[in-house]
Amino acid sequence: MSIRRTKIREALDKDGDGAEMTLMGWVRNIRPQKNRTFIHLNDGSTIQHAQVVADPSLDNYEAVLRMGVGSSVAVQGRWVESAGRGQKSELIADRIVIVGEADAEKYPLQPKRHSFEFLREIAHLRTRTNTFGAVFRIRGALARATHDFFGDRGFVYVHSPILTGSDCEGAGEMFQVTTMDLAAVPKTPAGQVDFGRDFFGKQAGLTVSGQLEAELMALGLGDVYTFGPTFRAENSNTARHLSEFWMVEPEMAFCDLEDDIDLAEDYLRALVSDVLHHHEDDLAFLEKNVSKGLVAELERCVDRRFARVSYQDVLRIMESSGRRFEFPVTWGMDLQTEHERFLCEEHFKGPVVVYNYPKESKAFYMRVNDDDKTVAAMDVLLPRVGEIIGGSQREERYDVLERRMAEFGLSQDDYRWYLDTRRFGTVPHAGFGLGFGRAVQYATGMANIRDAVPFPRAPRNLEF
Numbered sequence: 001m002s003i004r005r006t007k008i009r010e011a012l013d014k015d016g017d018g019a020e021m022t023l024m025g026w027v028r029n030i031r032p033q034k035n036r037t038f039i040h041l042n043d044g045s046t047i048q049h050a051q052v053v054a055d056p057s058l059d060n061y062e063a064v065l066r067m068g069v070g071s072s073v074a075v076q077g078r079w080v081e082s083a084g085r086g087q088k089s090e091l092i093a094d095r096i097v098i099v100g101e102a103d104a105e106k107y108p109l110q111p112k113r114h115s116f117e118f119l120r121e122i123a124h125l126r127t128r129t130n131t132f133g134a135v136f137r138i139r140g141a142l143a144r145a146t147h148d149f150f151g152d153r154g155f156v157y158v159h160s161p162i163l164t165g166s167d168c169e170g171a172g173e174m175f176q177v178t179t180m181d182l183a184a185v186p187k188t189p190a191g192q193v194d195f196g197r198d199f200f201g202k203q204a205g206l207t208v209s210g211q212l213e214a215e216l217m218a219l220g221l222g223d224v225y226t227f228g229p230t231f232r233a234e235n236s237n238t239a240r241h242l243s244e245f246w247m248v249e250p251e252m253a254f255c256d257l258e259d260d261i262d263l264a265e266d267y268l269r270a271l272v273s274d275v276l277h278h279h280e281d282d283l284a285f286l287e288k289n290v291s292k293g294l295v296a297e298l299e300r301c302v303d304r305r306f307a308r309v310s311y312q313d314v315l316r317i318m319e320s321s322g323r324r325f326e327f328p329v330t331w332g333m334d335l336q337t338e339h340e341r342f343l344c345e346e347h348f349k350g351p352v353v354v355y356n357y358p359k360e361s362k363a364f365y366m367r368v369n370d371d372d373k374t375v376a377a378m379d380v381l382l383p384r385v386g387e388i389i390g391g392s393q394r395e396e397r398y399d400v401l402e403r404r405m406a407e408f409g410l411s412q413d414d415y416r417w418y419l420d421t422r423r424f425g426t427v428p429h430a431g432f433g434l435g436f437g438r439a440v441q442y443a444t445g446m447a448n449i450r451d452a453v454p455f456p457r458a459p460r461n462l463e464f
């Protein structure tokens with residue numbers, strides 16, 4: 001549109017001095033009264049609506065009265081002080097162009113409260129609600145805060161590939177990528193799938209993590225980070241798992257586990273404080289309508305150091321708590337949701353970093369500690385969302401890494417490039433991965449990760 005459009009966010013910052021302006025947006029509410037009609041307009045730039053006053057002198061007043069909630073309009077008028085309560089200023093309309101009409105009867109978003117489950121079914125329209133407007137503005141802000149944080153510290157933003165031949169986490173959760181005709185898959189004489197005849201000449205998948213490539217880059221560039229989509233074909237239908245999610249993965253050369261934890265803590269704090277300082281009205285809305293206590297919790301996260309406790313001590317704390325856990329507390333177990341909640345919500349009442357995990361329960365690349373029982377791994381756990389970050393110091397000793405890969409049954413041939421970085425000028429290095437969807441959950445108070453991403457992908461779920 002050739003007319004200069006003022007964003008509602010900008011308009012609301014201005015005094016109502018009668019200046020001409022044009023607002024464009026979607027109608028959230030229409031209240032016809034005897035001599036005029038009040039229209040609430042939202043354009044996504046802020047959670048606040050602009051009030052438009054339409055009076056019968058408009059040529060198309062009848063059409064304006066008939067248009068439904070959800071219609072899109074361009075309103076040219078004067079921005080004046082409002083006589084009514086509820087807003088400081090309002091737009092007295094001189095001209096209203098109905099850009100795209102919506103049939104109010106059929107429009108799925110009525111001006112009332114809808115359940116998040118219902119809104120997930122109409123995810124193509126839910127960005128027009130207050131809640132999802134707030135969530136996606138905050139999601140965008142967290143992405144920007146991520147680039148600011150790492151950029152300010154001299155990290156190089158690198159892109160790791162999405163198509164890969166290696167399962168970084170070794171959990172066998174890779175989606176396969178193929179161009180083979182599934183009805184006539186080529187077989188080897190031994191009767192196995194002949195991936196040699198597939199597109200890449202080998203078995204390929206969607207990456208579960210950009211870490212291995214980030215390591216290669218860090219061992220030349222020093223400090224790097226990746227921020228991109230990752231995929232997991234695990235069949236878990238939980239409120240914090242997705243099949244496709246974005247991960248932020250910093251990797252640092254000349255760095256040990258403690259430096260890694262320090263960075264994770266600083267980064268999380270930077271994310272939360274960005275939201276607290278720049279998204280007050282979205283947060284106020286979420287606090288009131290979605291998650292009571294959200295702001296206080298975010299403030300605690302920024303104000304206090306995170307608790308740091310070894311895996312061994314976590315077991316001791318849980319054993320001596322006198323609590324009966326559904327999953328018994330034994331050396332080697334993975335921390336389950338109930339354990340994470342107990343630690344963050346009851347025992348430490350805030351974020352917790354757990355480090356030095358049993359080596360059997362973790363991936364091949366983690367550095368083996370001197371006790372030969374544990375690896376230099378760490379997870380950051382948060383109240384409500386549980387594990388948000390997983391990271392480690394990496395095994396930089398060639399011979400130890402070789403041995404570990406053999407234990408995990410990994411072929412040295414496949415990982416020749418990974419081993420090379422340890423063969424030539426190896427250095428201690430460390431990094432972590434932050435689940436971006438879970439960070440959005442934490443910052444917005446949304447209980448389900450499917451409501452923290454615009455179009456969630458999960459088992460049996462691939463709409464839009």
Ligand code: 4AD
Nearest residue numbers: 209211241242245249388389390391431432433435
């Ligand atoms: O703990 P994970 O599996 O660690 C890694 O992938 C490492 N390679 C990262 C690294 O060191 N560079 O995953 C990291 C984080 C988790 O802590 C969690 O927040 C998130 O990614 N995550 C998921 N988020 C949504 N849906 C899933 N299915 C997720 N799986 C992991």
Ligand code: MG
Nearest residue numbers: 379387389390
């Ligand atoms: Mg993990």
